[in-house]
Amino acid sequence: MIELTHSLNKKMADRYLYDRYDKFSEENLPSEYFSLDDDSIRVDIPQDETKIKKLMDEVMCLIYMEPDNPYNYHTTYASARGFNSNEIVLEIVGNHSRKIFIYNLTQNEFDLISREKCNEVSFVANMYIICNRGKIGRKYGDFGYILSLLDAGHFIENIKCFSIEEKLSFTLDYNPCTSIDMLRLPKPYQIVPLVKLDITDFFVKKQENLWDNENVNKVKFSDTYTGNKSGSLVDQFIDKVLESKVPIVEKFSNIRTSVKVKELLMRTSSQSAQGYSFFPYECPDDVLDEIIDSVKLSLADVTDDLICVQLVMNTDSVRVYEIKRDHVNTKELNDIDMNSLPHDSLDYVDLKNVSVGVIMYTNCKLYEMNEIWYQYTYIKMGEIAQRISNICGTKELSARPMKNMNDLYMKNRLMESDSYDPGYFIVIGKSMNDSLKMLMR
Structure with a gap:
């Protein structure tokens, strides 16, 4: 196992550091794997859920523009060419119910995509940062996976800044590999869960019936995918990532910061x-x-x-x-x-x-x-x-x-x-x- 691990990690370093410019033209640029409906109905956060709504309004959404910048619409965090390709997925569990939402950046809303019964009783809210390889790949090919990792870090840091100011704590799981089934999607190597954040503390009221009346399935899934698994280096690497059982969990609470x-x-x-x-x-x-x-x-x-x-x-x-x-x-x-x-x-x-x-x-x-x-x-x-x-x-x-x-x-x-x-x-x-x-x- 060490030899194979060594081989893949070293190959990734060489391929996406020293050799990436020479070989980029060889990569297959895939189409987007799934997208949000353009006519989706707005999902309003209950007014008493001020913390999660404030996070959306002050950190997550498109918040300013620079007319002279070729990537002129911006969130508070940096992203490769302003692409913001990672999907932000919210999981609400409790009272024997489990609901999954995908964040709609242009509308600053969470759109409900699934609702099902489960055995969980206590309220839990998890936020997942997910690499949608089809989305970033349209611009960057397989190299987009590396950029998605960096983008995830930029996003996490601003959530940390928000949590410090609001005196909230959360847990980061940097290996949520077992969570890939939550979207019920085929071809899991195209949808890679990068980080899971337990943000239960961000919800003032632990409402198991949150958004119960909203319509489901506002997400369009591609019937075909031009970037089918080809055995590329990144495909092999992601297979190993998804198989990994190594726990990497960090508890984040208030630390010193000078930025509001x-x-x-x-x-x-x-x-x-x-x-x-x-x-x-x-x-x-x-x-x-x-x-x-x-x-x-x-x-x-x-x-x-x-x-x-x-x-x-x-x-x-x-x-x-x-x-x-x-x-x-x-x-x-x-x-x-x-x-x-x-x-x-x-x-x-x-x-x-x-x-x-x-x-x-x-x-x-x-x-x-x-x-x-x-x-x-x-x-x-x-x-x-x-x-x-x-x-x-x-x-x-x-x-x-x-x-x-x-x-x-x-x-x-x-x-x-x-x-x-x-x-x-x-x-x-x-x-x-x-x-x-x-x-x-």
Whole structure:
């Protein structure tokens, strides 16, 4: 088992780091697997359920637009090209009833898709983050699975921020593999449950009859799927993830944070049709200290030193802060070209004057671990990236997470240890392309 696990995790790292640009054209771009009805009836949350309604209104929904941004509609959390491809599924159980809802982002509502009898009596509310490979795959092919993991982390971090402010607790299960049957869908390798959040505490009244009068089946399921299982690397990997029995459960309650829910609106990547470039600006020491403290706090929750974070300061002699769970190291490097950090892409990106580059690395010991830990680590990197982005928003700094990284340059020039591979990248600074931000509510 170790040999096979090692093989798949190592192949995933190579395929979706160093080799992904060369092989992307080989991937089959699937069609969307299921979608919401356009004419679905609005499902109103009962007025006394203020916490879950507030979560929808302040964190989950499309909340602002940037007219100059090619991905101009935004939630409070970052997503690959603003695609927001993960499905958010709500499960309400209690009083011998079980109801399943899918979140409708454009309408900011939960649509009921199934109702059935069950043996459970006590009220429980679970929220699932699910990778719909057909949805993200229309844009990114199999690479969309990796982006979905990062997107899930961005979403989770803002739920954490909300729960801290509202003094709510919840439990995160990073291996909800046994929950795949809840949607009663065929081809389970196309619908991958990433995280389950027990948000029972978010409901003021434990109402087992919640939404009992609503219509069922507002979701259209595709009769055919062009991305049938082909035995690709991602198919093999997801098969192993779904078979995994390794428990990864974290209890989340109040921890220190400097970002308020209303300040989540301040986050921006400042992407524009003209591209992405920066004014010269040196990151203030107090902002740098806050980012470092935040990263250390986030890494304290990550199992077994699986992630290392570098802050690359764009100064005359490039200063690099290397952060792990138990220590921070500093080193200075010469002849580092900030414009060599991203991979060439269709977007115009000029990092000559960027203030900080944040690089997250995955520990190569992942290659000897169960596949679920690989998935977990990428979700965690998304959480850290969102936490940093939220802080930058409060400091009027642009922060753009990027996956188009020059992995070989980062590993060869910045990371002295062979034990880590680049996983995620954020650029921070005063953008020359600030868009006019317009609230949608």
